[in-house]
Amino acid sequence: DAGVIQSPRHEVTEMGQEVTLRCKPISGHDYLFWYRQTMMRGLELLIYFNNNVPIDDSGMPEDRFSAKMPNASFSTLKIQPSEPRDSAVYFCASSFSAAPLHFGNGTRLTVT
């Protein structure tokens, strides 16, 4: 089992650019989560899906953020336009029938 795979591992972009983060969940898992982690705010739940359907997106900070799950094996988190305050580590996690969650190793995003 390859685990949850996130790409890229690191992303450096300039303010105003579009950023797309990618996640491949563990095969057979029916839940997918996106989190953001910063020193100041800790680990924040942005959105989670069940069977490819968004269940709770109340943590998405603003309209600049969007997440999609077109099929059971792929999800994207898009930021457009990006801002320096979006700099963080973004984690994707997946699970079978809710808990426990299996996390990827994250994407470190730096917006200059």
Next chain:
Amino acid sequence: SQQGEEDPQALSIQEGENATMNCSYKTSINNLQWYRQNSGRGLVHLILIRSNEREKHSGRLRVTLDTSKKSSSLLITASRAADTASYFCATENNYGQNFVFGPGTRLSVLP
């Protein structure tokens, strides 16, 4: 406010000592999970304890759950330098605030 909050925020102990950290939550739960995060890595699930369980063991880890006090504790016995990490709890329930993590406990085990 957080559904699950860990304390203390930081804990420093000597190798071989036991480490105890706590998690408090607000609503009734279906289960509570503990995770570990090593620096620069994703969280790793340690133990899940269901609401009808009071204690669970996994190797050097012991988790207790007190639903009357809405709290859980994670005990790591005979700690090792490799246990240095941040530890988080999260809950699952029928009322929302699911899969929300607290600020965590930063454990440092000194050799």
